[in-house]
Amino acid sequence: NxxxxxxxxxxxxxxxxxxxxxxxQDMNHEYMSWYRQDPGMGxxxxxxxxxxxxxxQGEVPNGYNVSRSTTEDFxxxxxxxxxxxxxxxxxxxxxxxxxxxxxxTFGSGTRLTVV
Amino acid sequence: SQKIEQNSEALNIQEGKTATLTCNYTxxSPAYLQWYRQDPGRGxxxxxxIRENEKEKRKERLKVTFDTTLKQSLFHITASQPxxxxxxxxxxxxxxxxTFGSGTQLTVLx
Numbered sequence: 340n341x342x343x344x345x346x347x348x349x350x351x352x353x354x355x356x357x358x359x360x361x362x363x364q365d366m367n368h369e370y371m372s373w374y375r376q377d378p379g380m381g382x383x384x385x386x387x388x389x390x391x392x393x394x395x396q397g398e399v400p401n402g403y404n405v406s407r408s409t410t411e412d413f414x415x416x417x418x419x420x421x422x423x424x425x426x427x428x429x430x431x432x433x434x435x436x437x438x439x440x441x442x443x444t445f446g447s448g449t450r451l452t453v454v
Numbered sequence: 455s456q457k458i459e460q461n462s463e464a465l466n467i468q469e470g471k472t473a474t475l476t477c478n479y480t481x482x483s484p485a486y487l488q489w490y491r492q493d494p495g496r497g498x499x500x501x502x503x504i505r506e507n508e509k510e511k512r513k514e515r516l517k518v519t520f521d522t523t524l525k526q527s528l529f530h531i532t533a534s535q536p537x538x539x540x541x542x543x544x545x546x547x548x549x550x551x552x553t554f555g556s557g558t559q560l561t562v563l564x
Contacts, residue, residue, distance in 0.1 A: 343497075372552070381458075381556035382498070382543070389550060397551060429497050442488050442500025443552065 341365050345430050345446035352420040352453045360415040360449050362430030368444070370433040371413040372397070373405065375426040376448075382429065388413055420453045427451070456481045458555040460544060466561045467534055475529040475558045477544035484546035487520055487527050492541045492557065501542075502529075534562045 346361045364371065372387035384397030388407040402424060404416040413432075417424060427450050431443040461476035477487070486505055490498035504511045504520045504527070511518045517530040531538050541557040 374554075379556060382545075382554040384551055384553070387550065395550065398553075431497075442490070442503055443498075444500070445497030447497050448495075 343430055343432055343444050343446035345428075345449050347449060348447065349450050350452070352417070352451065354420060354422060354453060356420050358417050358420065360417075360428055360430075360451075362413045362415065362446060363411050364413075364430075364432040364444070365411065366432065366434075366444065367410060368432035369410070369435055371407065372431050372443075373403070373413070373415045374429045374431065375399065375424075376429060377426050385415065385428075417451075422453045425451060425453045456553065458482075458544065458546060458553060460542075460555040460558045462558060463556075464559045464561070466563060469534060469536060469562055469564050471534055473531040473534050473538070473560055473562070475542050475544075475560065477527040477529070477555055479525050479546055482525070482546055482548065483522075484548045486547040487518075488545045488547065488552070489516075489518055489527075489529050490543040490545065490554075492543060498543055531560075536562045536564050538562050 343364045369390045373385040374382040376382050383399050385403050386405040388394045394405050427448050429448050430446045433443045457480045459478045467473050488503045489501045492498040502518045504518050515532045519528045539561050541559045543557045545552050545554045
């Protein structure tokens with residue numbers, strides 16, 4: 340049981356480049372989300388999905404796109420990277436949101452640097 | 455605006471003592487409150503969840519309280535050990551979003 344798998348673990352981008360951060364879970368969780376973590380700012384929600392084909396914006400969605408074509412995968416796309424997007428990105432999943440069913444399972448993170 | 459504050463950025467305690475971490479919130483009516491542990495370079499790990507109609511929840515050496523009148527949760531680690539050293543995050547769940555505090559870094563000194 341792998342849990343939540345994020346790739347890559349590290350990435351350096353040049354300003355203006357695009358890329359996709361991958362997230363996959365093998366727990367059949369309906370709810371998946373993306374957070375970014377910056378020093379002193381805590382975890383901030385970027386986008387989330389309550390099931391395949393359904394996505395919605397979180398607190399800081401600008402500059403990011405998501406899609407959810409399968410239950411297992413929830414990729415995060417950076418459209419045109421900016422230095423302000425330098426951060427550690429975490430993907431998380433949960434059995435079912437809003438029912439107090441349990442906590443989130445987080446991936447190990449992707450450390451992204453935009454130069 | 456909604457705000458979550460965790461008592462201090464860093465807390466040092468002696469091994470064997472009880473660590474108490476505080477999570478205060480404003481402009482929220484959370485249905486659930488969660489606590490996570492995060493080690494350097496790793497993702498957060500879920501510890502405990504408490505519902506708005508529950509006063510207290512325990513798990514081994516961990517205890518969480520939730521006071522919706524005071525808008526506060528307390529997180530206790532009894533008989534603390536150096537291995538408990540980590541950053542602890544509280545998170546509030548309402549609607550379809552889970553919002554995190556910035557965390558308290560706990561160091562347990564041997």
